Amino acid sequence: MLESIRTRVNNGDRLSREEGRWLLQNASLLDLAELAETVRYRLNPERRVTFVIDSNPNYTNICNIDCIFCAFYRHEGDADTYTYTVDEMITRFKASAKRGIRTVLLQGGVNAAIPFEYYKEMVRRTREEVPEIHPHFFSTSEIIGMSDVSGFSIPEVLRQLKEVGLNSIPGGGAEILSDRVKKKISNKKGTSADWLGVMREAHKLGYKTTATMMYGHLEKDEDIIEHLSVIRDLQDEYHGFTAYIPWSFKPGNTPLEKIIPTYATGTRYLQMIAIARIFLDNFPHIQASWFSEGKKIGQIALSFGADDFGGVLEEENVHASANFVHTTSVKETVDLIRSAGYTPAERTTLYDIIAEYGPEEYPAAVLNSARLSVHTDAGAIMHSLPIIQAAVLA
Amino acid sequence: MISSKAFTFRDNSLSPIWDKVRNGVRLTKEDGLALYASDDLIGLGRMANEVARSKSGDSVYFVLNRKLEPTNVCVLSCKFCDFAVKAGSKEAYEMTLDEMLSKLRPDLHEVHITAGLHPSWPWEFYIDMVREIKTQFPNVDVKAFTAVEIDYFSKKFKKSHEQVLRELYAAGLRTMPGGGAEVFSERVRKELFKQKIGAKTWFDVHKTAHKMGINSNVTMLYGHIETIEERIEHMLRVRECQDETNGFLSFIPLAFQPGNTGIKTRNDFTSAIDDLKTIAVSRLMLDNVPHIKAYWVMLTAEVATIALNFGADDMDGTVGEERIAHDAGAISPMELAKGKLISIIHEAGKLPVERDVWYNPIEIYPAKGTTVVSKMPYLNSVPFYHEFAPALKNIEVAPLMPSVLGRFARLGTVSAGPLSLRDFMSVSDRFDRLEYGIAVKGNAHSVLLFSKYGWSDLKGKRIGITSESSTSIELLRILLEKRHGVHEYEFVKLHPAQIQNNLSDYDAVLLIGDEALRNGELGGIPGFDQMYDLAGEWCSWKELPFVFAVWAIAKDVPAEAKTQITHSLENSLVSSAGHYAEIGREHGKRLGMDDAAVDAYLQTFRYRFGIDEHAAMAEFEMEWESLKRNNRTVPVGHSIAA
Numbered sequence A: 001m002l003e004s005i006r007t008r009v010n011n012g013d014r015l016s017r018e019e020g021r022w023l024l025q026n027a028s029l030l031d032l033a034e035l036a037e038t039v040r041y042r043l044n045p046e047r048r049v050t051f052v053i054d055s056n057p058n059y060t061n062i063c064n065i066d067c068i069f070c071a072f073y074r075h076e077g078d079a080d081t082y083t084y085t086v087d088e089m090i091t092r093f094k095a096s097a098k099r100g101i102r103t104v105l106l107q108g109g110v111n112a113a114i115p116f117e118y119y120k121e122m123v124r125r126t127r128e129e130v131p132e133i134h135p136h137f138f139s140t141s142e143i144i145g146m147s148d149v150s151g152f153s154i155p156e157v158l159r160q161l162k163e164v165g166l167n168s169i170p171g172g173g174a175e176i177l178s179d180r181v182k183k184k185i186s187n188k189k190g191t192s193a194d195w196l197g198v199m200r201e202a203h204k205l206g207y208k209t210t211a212t213m214m215y216g217h218l219e220k221d222e223d224i225i226e227h228l229s230v231i232r233d234l235q236d237e238y239h240g241f242t243a244y245i246p247w248s249f250k251p252g253n254t255p256l257e258k259i260i261p262t263y264a265t266g267t268r269y270l271q272m273i274a275i276a277r278i279f280l281d282n283f284p285h286i287q288a289s290w291f292s293e294g295k296k297i298g299q300i301a302l303s304f305g306a307d308d309f310g311g312v313l314e315e316e317n318v319h320a321s322a323n324f325v326h327t328t329s330v331k332e333t334v335d336l337i338r339s340a341g342y343t344p345a346e347r348t349t350l351y352d353i354i355a356e357y358g359p360e361e362y363p364a365a366v367l368n369s370a371r372l373s374v375h376t377d378a379g380a381i382m383h384s385l386p387i388i389q390a391a392v393l394a
Numbered sequence B: 001m002i003s004s005k006a007f008t009f010r011d012n013s014l015s016p017i018w019d020k021v022r023n024g025v026r027l028t029k030e031d032g033l034a035l036y037a038s039d040d041l042i043g044l045g046r047m048a049n050e051v052a053r054s055k056s057g058d059s060v061y062f063v064l065n066r067k068l069e070p071t072n073v074c075v076l077s078c079k080f081c082d083f084a085v086k087a088g089s090k091e092a093y094e095m096t097l098d099e100m101l102s103k104l105r106p107d108l109h110e111v112h113i114t115a116g117l118h119p120s121w122p123w124e125f126y127i128d129m130v131r132e133i134k135t136q137f138p139n140v141d142v143k144a145f146t147a148v149e150i151d152y153f154s155k156k157f158k159k160s161h162e163q164v165l166r167e168l169y170a171a172g173l174r175t176m177p178g179g180g181a182e183v184f185s186e187r188v189r190k191e192l193f194k195q196k197i198g199a200k201t202w203f204d205v206h207k208t209a210h211k212m213g214i215n216s217n218v219t220m221l222y223g224h225i226e227t228i229e230e231r232i233e234h235m236l237r238v239r240e241c242q243d244e245t246n247g248f249l250s251f252i253p254l255a256f257q258p259g260n261t262g263i264k265t266r267n268d269f270t271s272a273i274d275d276l277k278t279i280a281v282s283r284l285m286l287d288n289v290p291h292i293k294a295y296w297v298m299l300t301a302e303v304a305t306i307a308l309n310f311g312a313d314d315m316d317g318t319v320g321e322e323r324i325a326h327d328a329g330a331i332s333p334m335e336l337a338k339g340k341l342i343s344i345i346h347e348a349g350k351l352p353v354e355r356d357v358w359y360n361p362i363e364i365y366p367a368k369g370t371t372v373v374s375k376m377p378y379l380n381s382v383p384f385y386h387e388f389a390p391a392l393k394n395i396e397v398a399p400l401m402p403s404v405l406g407r408f409a410r411l412g413t414v415s416a417g418p419l420s421l422r423d424f425m426s427v428s429d430r431f432d433r434l435e436y437g438i439a440v441k442g443n444a445h446s447v448l449l450f451s452k453y454g455w456s457d458l459k460g461k462r463i464g465i466t467s468e469s470s471t472s473i474e475l476l477r478i479l480l481e482k483r484h485g486v487h488e489y490e491f492v493k494l495h496p497a498q499i500q501n502n503l504s505d506y507d508a509v510l511l512i513g514d515e516a517l518r519n520g521e522l523g524g525i526p527g528f529d530q531m532y533d534l535a536g537e538w539c540s541w542k543e544l545p546f547v548f549a550v551w552a553i554a555k556d557v558p559a560e561a562k563t564q565i566t567h568s569l570e571n572s573l574v575s576s577a578g579h580y581a582e583i584g585r586e587h588g589k590r591l592g593m594d595d596a597a598v599d600a601y602l603q604t605f606r607y608r609f610g611i612d613e614h615a616a617m618a619e620f621e622m623e624w625e626s627l628k629r630n631n632r633t634v635p636v637g638h639s640i641a642a
C-alpha cells in the first residue's frame, strides 16, 4: 500500500479517502514526512517559510453559544465582560499599525446585543482610517450571528461586508467537519454545513479564507479524513482557501478538561500537518503554529509539510484564557525560521510576499516590538461549533 | 548488511552515505560534516531510524532510576555550573549515608550518583556509599561518579585511577555516568571549562573502567561555542575508544541551556532541527555504540518523542520525576514518570522496554493491539530477519535473548518469535508452531561447554551456565546425566552481562550464541582445555538433528498479523538463501568472523522443519520428561529457571 501511495504522490495524483486513512493509521512518522515534503516542495519549491505580522484582539467576550471547550466567553451580566466601541478598536488598530503590524485578526463572542451596523463600521473605518492594516475579521459563527441580528441572508451579510472593504475572513470554528461526529452530538447552534455554507458563499464572492481543524478531543481518524475531504471538495469549487491550519485542543479551564485531561502530543501534531499536506493537494499553504505547540515542535513541523509560520500576534485572549501562552517577538519568529534552516519571508494575509530577510536582517517591526505576547491566526478555538456536548451526554 | 532498504532522498548527496551505512561501511569525518550540512532532516531521520531498528528493533528502553546528589559543596567553580556552592555557604548541603538510603526504594533499578568535589569527605565515605546501597538494595545498580570525580579522588587520596576504580568495583560499582565529557576539544575546554579535566584524562578514566568490567556512558554537550567539526571529532574519538574497549553502553547528546551561565549562544535554546540532527548523526557515526539516548528531561518530552524516530532508542528513566510530580493523589511520582515515559514511547510508535543498567529487558509494555515479535539477537538467526518488515504498524520487533523471550511468552506480552524448544514446550497450549526454527545436524558452534575436565570427570564440579537459554541448560543436563552418567554437579548462573564474570572461578562454563561463537572462534577460553559442542554431542548420540528453537505465534494473534508475520519470515528466508555471507557480514565482523566463516556457520543450520526435526523435538521432550520423572532437578547452587 505504501509503495502504491508513494507512486501516486510522486505523480501528483489525488489520494482517495481510503488511502488517506491508511496513511494516517499505518504509515510511520517519517514516511508521512517524506510524502508531505514531496508535495510541499512541488507546491512551494523554495526553502522559504512565511509569517505575517499581525495582532489578534477581541472586541467582546460576551457570547451566547456556550461552546463547551471555550475558556474565553462570558455571559451578559457576568462580572468580567467587555464590549469595545468601534472608536476604541480603531484607536488600538492605529497603535498596532505604528508598531508595524499589517494584519488584524479580529474576532469576538457572538453577542446578540451588537447590531450589524457595528461590524460594517468596524470594517469601513479600518479601511479608511488605518489603511496600513489588512482587516481579517469575523469568524463564521459571528457572520451567522450577524445574519440573525440583521435578518439578512448570509450571502447578503457577506456582500455588505465586502462592500465596505472586507475581503478575507479567518477559518476558525471548523472543528471537525464530520457528520459522523455531528450525529452523535447535540448542537445548540451551528453544524458543519453552516461553516461550509458560510465559506462557500464567501469564496463565491471572492473572499479568501483559511480553513482550520481542531483535533485532540473526541474525533477518530476517520473524522479527520472526512474533514480534509470536505474542505478539499469545497476548495475545488472556488479555490478560496489560502491555507489550512490544524490545532490541537487545549483543555485547560474548559468544561471539557474533566473529560479530556491530556493534550494531544507533538507527534500527533506532526501527523496532522503531514497528512494534510499530502491530502490537500489543492491548498497552496499549510500553516504550522509554534504558539500552540511550542517552538521546537513548530520548527519540526516545517519538515513535515508546513511552509508558513502564521502570525506574530500581539494579543490573543482565547488561548491565554486556557492557561496556554507562549511569548515571543517578531525577532524570535524570524530566528526560529532561520535556525530551522529556512529563509524567513514576511507575507500579507493573502500570502503575497512583502520581503525576504537575509542573514542578520529583520523586519522594521522588530524595532518597534519589544517582547510581544504572542499569538496567531485563525483562532481555531474561537467559535468552534458546539461539538462535544456528546462527551457530556454519552 | 544493516538494511535492505534502498531509500531515495530529497537531498541526493545523502545517497552515497546511505549506501555506505547500509552496507556497514564506516562513515568518515567528511561524511559526518555532509550529514550535518544537509537540509534533508527527514532523510537523516530515516537513515538513523533504520540503523536504530537494526540494533534495537522497535524497542525503546527506559530504567526506573533516581538521581542522588550527596552534596553540592565543590572545590571547583566551573563557569557554567549553577549547582555547586562553597563549603559554609547558606545553600550548602551534605547528606549522611542514612539520608541517601532513605531516598531509595527497592523497586528502582539504578541510582545515578554525582556530587560536588567535596573538600573534606574521606575516601571511605564514598566506598561505604556504594557498598551500603548495594547491600540494602541488591536490585539497585549503582551508576556513580563522573570521570571528573574519579580524577579528583585519585589526586586527593593519592591513588591511581585504576586503584580508585578497583576499590569502587569491589564495593559494588558496575557502571559510570558519561558526564564531564562536554566536547572533546582543547579549544573549547580552554575557553569554557578550563578547570575541568581534558579529553585525555576523561578517556583514561573510562578506558580503565571498561577494562575492569565497569561499563559507562558518554555525553556530548552541544549548542554553545563548539563547531560542527568539533562535534564530529568528538564522536570519532568516542568511536575510536569503543573499538578498543567496547565499554560504552550509550551516547547522550545534551543540548546546552545557557540559562544564567553567562555563556553567549546564538539563541536561548538549540533549534529543534539541531537537536534531531545531532541525534541522527550520532546514530549514523557511532556504529559501535549500542544505544543513543534522548534525555527527555532536557529535550522536553515532546522533542524526545520525535527523537525516537530519529535514531534514539533510550529515554534514560524516571530520573526527572520531580519535574512532573504534581498533585497526583496516591500515584507516586515514580509511577507517574513511568506512565509518562510509556506513553511518550507509545506515541512515537515504539515499544517501551523497562531495562536494567545493562539493557537487559525487565518488562515490556506493548500498546493495546500491538503484536510483539521477538528478534533473536544471534548471528544464527539473521536469515529470519533480513527482510522481516511486516507492513502493519502494530507489529513491533524487540531483540530478546531466548530466556527473556520465554519469560515474556509465558507472561503473554510477546506473541511471536523463535522460542527456545524448552520454552515452547511450556507454552505449547497457547502458541501455534510454524514450520520454521533453528536446528542443526552436527556441530552448532554456538552452544559450547568450555571445560577444565572431560565429561566423566565433571562429577561434583562447579559449572557456570549461561542465563540466556533454558534449552541449552536442559541439553547439558541430559548429556551429563543420560549420556555420561554424571549426576552430581553444581550449576551456577552467570551474570547476564558477560563482562562481569570471572570465568576462571568455574570448572566448566556453558556459553551460547554469539558469546560461545566468539570464544570458539578464538580457539577456546584459556585455562579450559576441553570444548564440547553440545549439539554435536547430541547428534552423534541420537543420530538426529538438535532443535534449539522453534518459531511460534500465540493463538490469540489476529489472523492478519499472523499472515503478515509468516509471510515476512518466508520472504526473509527466501531472500537470504545464497547470500549468507552478505547478510551476516556485519554481525560476523563483531565476532571476528570473515565472510567465509559466516557463510560456513550459517550453512550448518536448518531453518525449515521437516520430519527429522519433528522426531528430534519428540526425542528431546522424552529425555527431558524422563529426567523430570526421576526428579533430577538442579542440585545445589543458585536456582535455575526451568
Ligand code: SF4
Residues within 6 Å of the ligand: A063, A064, A065, A066, A067, A070, A071, A072, A073, A108, A109, A110, A141, A381, A382, A383, A384
Ligand atoms: S468559541 Fe466562540 S462561539 Fe464558542 S463560546 Fe467561545 S466565543 Fe462563543
Ligand code: SF4
Residues within 6 Å of the ligand: B074, B075, B076, B077, B078, B081, B082, B083, B084, B115, B116, B117, B148
Ligand atoms: S566540578 Fe562539577 S560540581 Fe564542581 S563546579 Fe565543576 S561542574 Fe560544578
